[in-house]
Amino acid sequence: MRSSPRLVIVGGGIAGAELIRLLSNTEIEISLIEPKHQIECQALYPDYLAGLVGIDDMIAPLDDFCERSGALHISERALELDDGVVVCQRSRVEYDILVIAVGAEQNFYGVKGSENAFSVNTFEGTLHAREFIERESPDRIMVVGSGLTGVEVASVLADSLESNIYIVEMQGRILPQFPERISRLVERILFERGVSILTSTQVSEIQRDSITFADGTTLDCDMTIWTTGIKPTQFAENLRFPKKRGWLLTDPYLRVQDDIFAIGDCAWIEIDQKLATKTGIEAERQAKHMAENLKRMIRRRSLTQYSILACTENPIALISTGCGRAVGVYGRTCIPLPARLLRAVKIWIDKSIVSRYK
Numbered sequence: 001m002r003s004s005p006r007l008v009i010v011g012g013g014i015a016g017a018e019l020i021r022l023l024s025n026t027e028i029e030i031s032l033i034e035p036k037h038q039i040e041c042q043a044l045y046p047d048y049l050a051g052l053v054g055i056d057d058m059i060a061p062l063d064d065f066c067e068r069s070g071a072l073h074i075s076e077r078a079l080e081l082d083d084g085v086v087v088c089q090r091s092r093v094e095y096d097i098l099v100i101a102v103g104a105e106q107n108f109y110g111v112k113g114s115e116n117a118f119s120v121n122t123f124e125g126t127l128h129a130r131e132f133i134e135r136e137s138p139d140r141i142m143v144v145g146s147g148l149t150g151v152e153v154a155s156v157l158a159d160s161l162e163s164n165i166y167i168v169e170m171q172g173r174i175l176p177q178f179p180e181r182i183s184r185l186v187e188r189i190l191f192e193r194g195v196s197i198l199t200s201t202q203v204s205e206i207q208r209d210s211i212t213f214a215d216g217t218t219l220d221c222d223m224t225i226w227t228t229g230i231k232p233t234q235f236a237e238n239l240r241f242p243k244k245r246g247w248l249l250t251d252p253y254l255r256v257q258d259d260i261f262a263i264g265d266c267a268w269i270e271i272d273q274k275l276a277t278k279t280g281i282e283a284e285r286q287a288k289h290m291a292e293n294l295k296r297m298i299r300r301r302s303l304t305q306y307s308i309l310a311c312t313e314n315p316i317a318l319i320s321t322g323c324g325r326a327v328g329v330y331g332r333t334c335i336p337l338p339a340r341l342l343r344a345v346k347i348w349i350d351k352s353i354v355s356r357y358k
């Protein structure tokens with residue numbers, strides 16, 4: 001390996017940006033391939049939707065950050081890999097070490113009429129949804145999916161709008177990936193906020209002014225916000241590396257193959273029977289580990305194994321529940337702190353992630 005290896009990172013979201021920050025101004029020559037000109041904090045999208053934070057709170061300018069960090073920003077989309085080269089829309093970028101951090105995309109699971117739904121999975125989608133709310137003041141809003149995002153969207157909207165908010169969940173309870181007692185607690189809070197919860201209910205079609213369920217019944221509505229499910233990006237899907245359910249399968253060193261690594265949402269990281277959750281907490285920790293291992297590679301030392309913190313068996317989350325409150329989850333337990341304090345901590349964490357890159 002060269003004394004100053006060429007590190008190429010594909011994707012400048014939380015994982016990619018954090019890796020650059022931690023390697024800034026080292027001997028490593030860093031290029032970032034990312035079509036966007038800003039780093040975005042998805043965790044703040046529900047708050048923006050409800051008018052609780054501004055655009056500047058959610059984003060940091062990427063070009064300035066790269067310049068300060070000594071990284072080259074190549075503002076293009078990566079298309080494929082070709083023998084040590086990332087093929088982009090206009091250029092070909094050679095690498096010695098490649099880190100793939102391309103995140104994930106919203107999965108509509110082929111539901112009919114998905115183009116009629118709004119999504120808060122992207123920055124643009126969130127702005128579009130907020131514009132619609134401001135312009136149309138929708139009376140009935142259906143939130144499809146009751147994972148962390150669905151619950152947050154429903155509760156902050158119930159808090160800030162006069163609208164009737166519904167949550168539609170295919171499984172038997174909301175927050176199905178969390179322990180049952182957390183689901184019951186949050187269900188009670190949502191009920192108090194006036195949110196209607198439809199569990200064991202599958203959506204089959206979305207129209208502009210209604211939503212149809214698998215049993216054939218239809219409910220009129222003015223807006224549908226789809227929050228459930230993510231899938232690999234087109235770039236990751238096209239790569240011919242080992243995969244698990246379409247995600248890039250890494251070894252315990254976060255390596256996909258030779259000097260190619262994957263971190264963040266695009267990676268399937270399973271170590272010692274623990275499966276890493278696709279969360280900002282994990283993306284950030286993986287970036288930190290990757291940075292340490294890259295420094296070790298340069299010193300020709302052996303790589304160390306990654307240790308997963310937030311896994312499917314041990315979820316970690318601060319979930320906004322409206323009225324300036326949040327529920328904290330650590331594994332099977334609720335964090336025993338006041339709800340207002342937890343919400344303040346959540347907003348502080350999310351905003352400070354963005355400020356870190358400014």
Ligand SMILES: Cc1cc2nc3c(=O)[nH]c(=O)nc-3n(C[C@H](O)[C@H](O)[C@H](O)COP(=O)(O)OP(=O)(O)OC[C@H]3O[C@@H](n4cnc5c(N)ncnc54)[C@H](O)[C@@H]3O)c2cc1C
Binds near residue numbers: 016101149266
């Ligand atoms: C609404 C919402 C709320 C959330 N709330 C929380 C929360 O409260 N706590 C928490 O821990 N997690 C939360 N998450 C999850 C968290 O945001 C993600 O896990 C995290 O952003 C993943 O980081 P990443 O860097 O892997 O991907 P991303 O942040 O999605 O970044 C991926 C980047 O790759 C770029 N890219 C994609 N394809 C290409 C290509 N072909 N070429 C070049 N670049 C490409 C994209 O433009 C993007 O900038 C939330 C997610 C959403 C959607």
